[in-house]
Amino acid sequence: MGFLDLISNDIGIDLGTANTLVYLRGQKDKIALNEPSVVAIEVSTKKVLAVGTKAKEMVGRTPGEIMAIRPLKDGVIADFEITEKLLSNFIRRVVKHRYLMKPRIVISVPSGITEVEKRAVRDSAENAGAREVFLIQEPMAAAIGVGLPVHDPSGSMVIDIGGGTSEIAVIALDGIVNNISIRIGGDEMDEAIMVYLKKNYNLLIGERTAEEIKIQIGSAYPPEEEESMEIKGRDLVAGIPKTMKISSVQVREALSEPLDAIIEAVRQALEQTPPELSADILDKGIVVTGGGALLKGLDKRLREETNLPIIIAEDPLTCVVRGTGEVLEDMNQFSKVLIKSRRD
Ligand SMILES: Nc1ncnc2c1ncn2[C@@H]1O[C@H](COP(=O)(O)OP(=O)(O)O)[C@@H](O)[C@H]1O
Ligand SMILES: [Mg+2]
Structure with a gap:
């Protein structure tokens, strides 16, 4: 093993619409970074204020001058510049010796993305400091991660x-x-809960509250015992904050549309x-x-x-990044599953 192997910087990245995870080569059984794919910027200057967990805490709470952006929200790179900022921040935090040797990066992309979007991912990773970029389709990485x-x-x-x-x-x-x-996916489930509460109870809730409801009492099949929880939002008619109780039966009804679409x-x-x-x-x-x-x-x-x-x-939640890690550890074995990035 040579000196360059010791300072190996190679990483696997699951660039997800909700969460980005990073695997550092040689560190099996460990995920180097796992944070929401969110960037908070100052609107007037476009300066990055926070990336990841800190930025997600700002979603729905930011004053006008700060914007919390999810650059991949709908499964595509909606905002190229912000994606690059997200990637370079995460890479910087994981790869310590990137000045000695730029990292090789295996990065997963949704299988439905277009050539233009693939190029955008590759360019982002290169601009963020990669020496070489290998793309892998997300379901393939998930399958490898699962074994x-x-x-x-x-x-x-x-x-x-x-x-x-x-x-x-x-x-x-x-x-x-x-x-x-x-x-x-999960975003539409959150959205469906928000719409349901607005339509049936004139209650406005934020994205994060909707996600909490889904995680706590959401279900796709009647559980042995139905549950309920207390939620807070704003009454659309009175305009004031309001508390109400919601049951898992109601949440299941709210989730039926996105779930039906997935099953279809x-x-x-x-x-x-x-x-x-x-x-x-x-x-x-x-x-x-x-x-x-x-x-x-x-x-x-x-x-x-x-x-x-x-x-x-x-x-x-970690299958895809573990898959990119497996690939990174044995590029020969997995060469066929990679989409080698090309500049053409
Ligand atoms: N316990 C849970 N029940 C239901 N949905 C969950 C749960 N935990 C996380 N999620 C949802 O999973 C989604 C994120 O999954 P993830 O695989 O990280 O997405 P992506 O690959 O697009 O980044 C979010 O919509 C989140 O709300
Ligand atoms: Mg994913």
Whole structure:
């Protein structure tokens, strides 16, 4: 092992719409950074005030002069400049010796993104200080992170439910055989809860409160015991702060639309799957990753809708970054799954 290996800076990045995670080569069993994909800037000067956790705390609370931006909100790079600022901040925090040796970066991208968007990701990473950038499709990284046999001819199906997108993919022989990517994920669930409360109770709540409700009492299938929680918002009619109690039955009703859309996409993906691979999936089941996999009762619901074995991945929020880490540790073994970045 040479000197340059000792100061290895190579990193794997899961650039998610909700959270960005970074893996540093050589540090197995550890995630170097895990923070929300949010950047707070000063509007007039465009100066970055905070990135990550600190910036997320500002969402919905910022005075006019400060804006908390989620540059990837809808599954694409909506704001190129801000994405670059996010990446360079995170890279700076993880890679300590980047002046000695610029890092090589394996970075996951949604499988539905266009060539232009791929270029934007690659350029961002390069401008943020990468020596070489390798792109990998998110469901592929998730499958590798979960430990699915991606080199095998036998098919594996992964559903990744993130903040801005849900991706369903069938993988075999180092490639994605078929996939469906929809721009509906955890964000739409939060949004659906906000709309529900506004429509039925004239109650205005913020994005973060909606997310808390979803995480605490949200479900995709009736639980053994229904739950309820007290929430705070603003009464639209009286214009004053108000407290009310909401039950898991109501939240499930609010979530039905985005959940139906995800299930419909899973059905479509199954319909598109070649029969030999369908047979594999019937045996092996479907693995669910991403933060959305943590929604209560999602496994039961998917099982009921598809009649297939459903496996919620262990630690679903970190599967993708662990996958990029596996790739980084053995680039030869995984060379076929990479989309080598090209300047053309
Ligand atoms: N316990 C939970 N129940 C339901 N949704 C959850 C839970 N924990 C996290 N989430 C949701 O998961 C999403 C983030 O998942 P993640 O995989 O990090 O997304 P991305 O890859 O797009 O960054 C958010 O919408 C978040 O609200
Ligand atoms: Mg993700």
